[in-house]
Amino acid sequence: MVRYLIRRILWAGVLFLVVTIVTFVIFFLIPNDLAAKVAGQGSSQAQRERAIKGLGLDQPVYKQYGRFLWRLTEPVPVHVAGVPVLVRPKGNLGRSYIKATPVNEIIAGAAPVTASLVFGGVIVWMMIALPIGIFSALRPRSLLDRVSMVFVLIGISAHPVWIGLIFAFTFGYKLHWFPIQGYCDVINPATDCGGPVQWAYHMVLPWITYAILFAALYVRMIRANVMETMNEDYVRTARAKGAPESRVMRAHVLRNALLPVVTMLGMDIGLGLGGAIFTETIYGLPGLGQTAIRAIGSNDLPIVMGVVVFATLAIIIFNLIIDVLYAFIDPRIRLT
């Protein structure tokens, strides 16, 4: 177990390096007029050169990357009661080229928005997908099954932007049930908008919009898995033992059929935390997806790198959690 974890973490390090290097290289391959943006429109040639120098952009790419990496991973001691006991990476993502604010602050502001969207979305789509998937598997070709398959087809085919716009128009603009725009903080009520109720109220439409595609995919997967598992020999064995149908489903069918769902969930959460660009854009949520899009538009490399680092870590961590969890829920898996 420990050896497995160490190996996985080392691999994660390699993955992390590859992802950040690729992002860095792509950024410098795209032609841009960074100097004008940093120094401002109408700035003189001298001002621009100074600005470039100040940000270290005149140096070769590998040196810039080295600096980025060092700032991020420089070991700093962790003090417990004044005594250094551990080292941790510094985790400094630098400052925005344009606004000069620390990237860590920008990420720390945007990540909770995306996290709210993703985790709320997961709950919504699992609440839709689990019952529908299981019941359609139990009654294949029934009315419920056919209706849910139509839903699946729509959910997979319809673009989230379109769904989002339809929802915003119908439930926000026309019916005034939910707000169309904005995000309210759960903990710090900065303005009149804050606290858990306002937060959830503003998130309802984004959650549903974000969840529809995944709900459709998960209904299809859960239905297929449950149907396949119901034909397994051990399910017949359970019936032959005299187990009632409810117990057969719970202890024998679902326990096995939902194992792959756990894997998918881990991957999708990790992926989603990198930013749900479409949903965030439609509902004006200042999450990581929007932050990244804006930063790419203004060639603000440190912010782009910040989002990439955060997303990579999220994916790595969630996959690791799922792998470890799997060893507990599936006795056939041994972490070696």
Place this chain on the structure above:
Amino acid sequence: MALLDVRDLKTYFETDDGIVKAVDGVSFSIEKGQTLGIVGESGSGKSVTCLTIMGLNARKHTITSGEAIFKGKNLIGMKPSQLRQIRGNDIAMIFQDPMTSLNPVHSIGTQLVEAILLHRDVSTKVAKARATELLKAVGIPRAERRIDDYPHQFSGGMRQRAMIAMALVNDPDLLIADEPTTALDVTTQAQIMNLMKRLQQEFGSAIIVITHDLGVVAEAADDVLVMYAAEVAEQAPVHKLFNRPHHPYTWGLLGSLPRLDIDVDRLVQIPGQPPSLLHPPRGCRFHPRCAYVMEKCRQVDPELVPISTDPDHLQACHLDEATKDREAAKLLEATLRKVI
């Protein structure tokens, strides 16, 4: 009164192509402590017969008729909740493939304990003690420790032993073994058959063993039912069937048996394929493959009737008995001569 009395059992499956008559009028009975062997090719209806008795066919698109009287109660058409109390308790079943018949995510112990707790009002501790006892009885070494293992940590033979233990935990009156040795290698097969025989003596259960291995039947069964295309072709006590087989299909089965002690270049095979149960042949269902086919066979389905000399020996064939005696003697002589 027989322990289980099956009368004119029919199981039809509705499919998109039409009705498949998987079991078409099968009757037999089995006494306490006896062993009945059911033999036949794949698709002859052996397994479906037993699944029907257990009520384990999918309820949708299945038409069942006939009777299966077990200890005075008809199992066919019984309420599911009542049938559940009999399943795993009075009648237990062992399946063909031990690799897939145990749930991979539960330990062997959990699955045995589940079987006990479904029918007995005892504590988990008592149930586990009983499970351990059974695992010991079926010859799992260090059963106290292996009980917490998962199926993938057991070999095929051990899994089948665990399946047998699971079937026997509630001391069933009838054990149905659906090809219990097919998925195992030859030495393990012999061990499992010996184990079942020993446990039968110990527990006094009646056993129905479904197989296409005539060797298993010869060794274990008291009575034999030969099934062909959803019907019974021949039915007799085991020594009578092997000494004077009366149905050309049985001859074919005996003739195709490979033997270690005889050197043959080529096994005798029954020509052709088993018929489709969607559109079974007119008349005798075996006639397209039968070497002794007569005009009557193409028209009239022979009834299952006793032979003139023995009321216990039933067969369904139009061929006259003199010819049958001659042919059966020839077959047996041929194999005998080869042995000597």
